[in-house]
Amino acid sequence: MVERQLAVEGKNRRDIGREAFTARVWDWKQHYGGVILQQMKRLGTSVDWSREYFTMDERMSRAVREAFVRLYEEGLIYRGKYIVNWCPRCITAVSDLEVVHEETRGKIWEIRYPVVDSKDEYIVVATTRPETMLGDTAVAVNSADERYRHLHRKHVLLPLMNRAIPIITDDILANPEFGTGAVKVTPSHDPNDFEAGLRNNLPQIEVINEIAQMNENAGPYKGLDRFEARQKVLEDLERGGFLVGTKEYVVPLGKCSRCRTIIEPRLSTQWFVKIKPLAERAIEVVEKGDIKFVPENYTKTYFEWMRNIYDWCISRQLWWGHRIPAWHCKCGEMMVARQAPTKCTKCGGPVEQDNDVLDTWFSSGLLPCSALGWPDDTPDLDAFYPNTLLITGFDILFFWVARMIMMNCHFMRGNQHGDVPFRNVYIHGLIRDAERQKMSKTKGNVVDPIEIIEKYGTDAVRFTLAAMAMPGGDIAFSESRTESYRAFANKIWNAARFLFMNVDKAQESGLWSLAEFKASQDSISSKGTAGIKETHSGAPSFREAEGGPKGIRGFKAETLEDRWILSRFNRVAQEIHEALEAYRFHEAAHVVYHFFWGEYCDWYLELIKPRLAADDRDQGRTAYENLISIFEGALRLLSPFMPFITEELWHAVYDDQAPAKSIALVAYPLADSAQMNPDAETEMAILQDLIVSVRNIRAELKVEPKQKLAIEIHAADDIRALIDRNRGAVERLANVEGITFVDRSLAKAAGARSTARFDVRVIYERKIDVAAERDRLSKELTKLTQELTRATGQLSNEGFLAKAPANVIEGLKKRKAEVEVLVQKTNDALCELGA
RNA sequence: GGGCGGUUAGCUCAGUUGGUUAGAGCGCCUGCCUUACAAGCAGGAGGUCGCAGGUUCGAGUCCUGCACUGCCCA
Numbered sequence: 001m002v003e004r005q006l007a008v009e010g011k012n013r014r015d016i017g018r019e020a021f022t023a024r025v026w027d028w029k030q031h032y033g034g035v036i037l038q039q040m041k042r043l044g045t046s047v048d049w050s051r052e053y054f055t056m057d058e059r060m061s062r063a064v065r066e067a068f069v070r071l072y073e074e075g076l077i078y079r080g081k082y083i084v085n086w087c088p089r090c091i092t093a094v095s096d097l098e099v100v101h102e103e104t105r106g107k108i109w110e111i112r113y114p115v116v117d118s119k120d121e122y123i124v125v126a127t128t129r130p131e132t133m134l135g136d137t138a139v140a141v142n143s144a145d146e147r148y149r150h151l152h153r154k155h156v157l158l159p160l161m162n163r164a165i166p167i168i169t170d171d172i173l174a175n176p177e178f179g180t181g182a183v184k185v186t187p188s189h190d191p192n193d194f195e196a197g198l199r200n201n202l203p204q205i206e207v208i209n210e211i212a213q214m215n216e217n218a219g220p221y222k223g224l225d226r227f228e229a230r231q232k233v234l235e236d237l238e239r240g241g242f243l244v245g246t247k248e249y250v251v252p253l254g255k256c257s258r259c260r261t262i263i264e265p266r267l268s269t270q271w272f273v274k275i276k277p278l279a280e281r282a283i284e285v286v287e288k289g290d291i292k293f294v295p296e297n298y299t300k301t302y303f304e305w306m307r308n309i310y311d312w313c314i315s316r317q318l319w320w321g322h323r324i325p326a327w328h329c330k331c332g333e334m335m336v337a338r339q340a341p342t343k344c345t346k347c348g349g350p351v352e353q354d355n356d357v358l359d360t361w362f363s364s365g366l367l368p369c370s371a372l373g374w375p376d377d378t379p380d381l382d383a384f385y386p387n388t389l390l391i392t393g394f395d396i397l398f399f400w401v402a403r404m405i406m407m408n409c410h411f412m413r414g415n416q417h418g419d420v421p422f423r424n425v426y427i428h429g430l431i432r433d434a435e436r437q438k439m440s441k442t443k444g445n446v447v448d449p450i451e452i453i454e455k456y457g458t459d460a461v462r463f464t465l466a467a468m469a470m471p472g473g474d475i476a477f478s479e480s481r482t483e484s485y486r487a488f489a490n491k492i493w494n495a496a497r498f499l500f501m502n503v504d505k506a507q508e509s510g511l512w513s514l515a516e517f518k519a520s521q522d523s524i525s526s527k528g529t530a531g532i533k534e535t536h537s538g539a540p541s542f543r544e545a546e547g548g549p550k551g552i553r554g555f556k557a558e559t560l561e562d563r564w565i566l567s568r569f570n571r572v573a574q575e576i577h578e579a580l581e582a583y584r585f586h587e588a589a590h591v592v593y594h595f596f597w598g599e600y601c602d603w604y605l606e607l608i609k610p611r612l613a614a615d616d617r618d619q620g621r622t623a624y625e626n627l628i629s630i631f632e633g634a635l636r637l638l639s640p641f642m643p644f645i646t647e648e649l650w651h652a653v654y655d656d657q658a659p660a661k662s663i664a665l666v667a668y669p670l671a672d673s674a675q676m677n678p679d680a681e682t683e684m685a686i687l688q689d690l691i692v693s694v695r696n697i698r699a700e701l702k703v704e705p706k707q708k709l710a711i712e713i714h715a716a717d718d719i720r721a722l723i724d725r726n727r728g729a730v731e732r733l734a735n736v737e738g739i740t741f742v743d744r745s746l747a748k749a750a751g752a753r754s755t756a757r758f759d760v761r762v763i764y765e766r767k768i769d770v771a772a773e774r775d776r777l778s779k780e781l782t783k784l785t786q787e788l789t790r791a792t793g794q795l796s797n798e799g800f801l802a803k804a805p806a807n808v809i810e811g812l813k814k815r816k817a818e819v820e821v822l823v824q825k826t827n828d829a830l831c832e833l834g835a
Numbered sequence: 836g837g838g839c840g841g842u843u844a845g846c847u848c849a850g851u852u853g854g855u856u857a858g859a860g861c862g863c864c865u866g867c868c869u870u871a872c873a874a875g876c877a878g879g880a881g882g883u884c885g886c887a888g889g890u891u892c893g894a895g896u897c898c899u900g901c902a903c904u905g906c907c908c909a
Contacts, residue, residue: 297839301907303840480861481847486875498871558865586849590859699878705867787856799892808854
């Protein structure tokens with residue numbers, strides 16, 4: 001980024017020098033590093049700010065030097081002249097991972113090389129990079145290729161350079177099936193040719209320099225840019241009659257991931273980590289399950305890569321980064337040391353530090369232990385290593401995760417709590433932009449979270465991300481989802497307004513006050529705060545809260561809706577707990593959303609309204625107690641997703657006398673199975689069904705919303721009793737005045753609805769839309785009949801009865817009975833309509 | 836070329852070890868400013884789960900092939 005700024009000023013890093021450049025990078029870091037921290041704070045991340053560190057801190061540098069020196073001493077770091085991916089723009093080597101491959105339309109040229117001492121005989125080779133022929137040192141053919149058998153051990157004359165080069169056999173490089181079966185070999189400028197060159201002891205002739213210009217070995221082409229040279233070479237080949245043909249070809253081009261410049265494979269002296277020994281252990285720990293990936297299919301990707309790994313080029317010809325702790329003397333001696341030597345250990349002469357810096361991932365790879373104080377034996381290291389969980393994106397699985405595993409397993413070998421850097425790796429999807437493009441600093445398509453936060457609020461943004469974070473999938477950032485979760489935050493706020501409005505009234509009349517709620521909850525905070533303390537078991541931290549209180553305190557389940565909401569709360573707490581344990585954040589978000597909006601607000605608040613104003617003081621007090629205690633529990637459930645709004649409201653619920661400094665510090669709700677009540681849930685479902693049915697009929701009959709109507713209900717005694725007990729609720733929520741129970745079935749009646757448990761009819765004089773009703777009923781009948789056929793078929797299938805689990809059979813029987821009733825009722829209704 | 840994933844409602848996507856009626860948000864249609872909330876409430880329409888086979892009592896879910904598509908690595 002700093003280089004880019006310099007480019008705008010018309011400069012490059014060499015113009016200003018190493019020192020000034022480094023200073024500018026620090027400036028940049030000072031400025032933008034702060035921006036990132038600000039973003040984290042705005043996002044409400046919960047981090048231990050006291051342990052903040054920066055890659056270039058002295059602490060980190062010490063760890064890096066220690067790691068480098070140890071690996072060097074163990075023979076796992078070596079220096080050598082190898083072919084590397086070279087970016088002629090950055091003027092540095094880059095690792096394999098930093099090269100992006102792109103398929104580009106290009107050409108392939110066929111060139112003939114005359115055979116020495118053989119008139120009119122040629123070998124035709126094909127290349128996509130004719131300029132590299134200037135550095136050719138051989139032509140390779142397959143030893144089994146009959147076409148060239150007679151030419152083994154002969155030479156060809158390299159056109160333009162007039163240099164005799166040998167014809168060699170190399171079965172790895174030369175594939176008889178491909179093209180002419182003969183290939184030119186340029187050990188200095190192609191990785192495969194480089195290997196072949198080593199196998200065959202070929203000279204390495206470099207013809208391209210560090211900034212991709214032809215050098216003195218390129219003879220007349222010296223000084224030309226590589227692409228200009230390509231044109232010139234082609235022209236000269238053409239003129240000399242060496243160019244046989246040209247074909248269109250899709251060329252895989254390697255480009256620099258930083259600047260998109262085409263990578264030039266180039267020989268240079270670099271530092272490497274011998275990776276195989278480290279990779280073996282890193283594979284083993286994952287195989288043994290010491291480290292688990294979520295989602296687990298990344299394990300396969302990981303193995304795939306680790307088993308085909310190459311030595312890691314760790315040196316960079318850059319100026320920003322950890323400098324390689326090696327010192328060179330004019331006498332040729334090289335010293336690798338933790339402390340800078342003052343003079344050469346061999347000749348006593350002055351020494352100079354190696355100019356290269358380390359690949360940034362070298363220091364990042366140490367992070368799990370270095371951030372905790374390694375190489376010192378610190379209390380932090382003892383307490384927190386191995387870490388429980390690493391959360392990251394799959395795009396740096398190899399860059400970072402794999403290297404952390406390799407390096408930490410190596411340096412922490414023998415650690416009493418285990419050598420692995422972490423137990424679990426949660427790999428989240430990437431947040432992509434609207435076009436599903438990966439966001440990146442260099443591409444400049446980054447959506448600034450602050451902007452979205454300013455538009456929708458942090459809570460909405462966090463909830464969106466949680467709700468869309470299904471394991472393994474990317475998130476195409478969608479503002480419409482964020483919008484709906486902003487509405488959710490608003491819903492929570494409005495629910496709170498309703499509560500506090502009523503609480504104020506109750507407080508004024510001396511009926512009830514938040515102080516009573518606080519008193520009933522005191523025990524909540526006394527036990528188990530949400531477990532910050534980590535264990536070496538690697539268990540998620542919220543497990544720690546299990547010793548704490550369960551369910552809802554201070555709740556008096558007096559009515560059906562009380563028993564129902566209490567049961568639902570506990571079930572939801574249970575579901576969220578399970579979802580979070582499995583890193584299924586989207587499921588947890590979904591469940592809590594539906595609970596709060598679809599159950600607490602839509603039903604419980606509506607049902608409890610009359611009780612808040614009841615004449616009976618005890619009844620009123622209970623209602624407030626229940627209302628607030630569920631709300632408080634819901635806030636705790638919601639707080640990890642929406643920390644800001646829940647924090648604010650939570651303190652308000654305790655009238656600013658909260659039992660802890662923050663909602664984040666109290667126990668996360670735990671389910672209490674004793675507070676679950678399946679009967680209440682079933683009964684409530686029937687009531688909801690009834691209310692919805694009536695609303696439904698009213699909508700169809702287009703009854704004026706304000707007009708209350710009487711209804712008739714036909715149902716079995718127990719259902720009748722249930723409805724009777726909750727008569728008020730039905731009347732209010734279904735906009736009904738007067739409920740009559742009748743003994744005759746209402747299935748055939750107009751303006752009626754039937755379920756398996758009841759028939760309900762709205763008494764209304766207006767004619768129903770017969771055609772529409774018939775349409776609806778026959779559609780339903782089709783569906784029901786299909787279901788009945790399926791169920792009957794299954795239940796008469798001996799295989800099913802023999803093999804299916806009992807509860808499934810039981811359930812199906814029950815359902816079949818219901819469907820039979822419904823088919824009957826629907827048929828009756830249709831008959832009545834004259835169908 | 837090798838590896839991994841995706842294909843479910845108009846759109847964006849859920850749907851864990853196969854099990855009763857496949858869900859959500861947005862959008863759409865109808866009606867409501869009902870004193871918490873119009874960023875809302877009530878009701879509704881909309882799906883042969885990519886195609887073709889197979890395993891099974893039972894397949895959106897498992898297997899094989901195909902089509903289209905995305906990503907990673909060479």
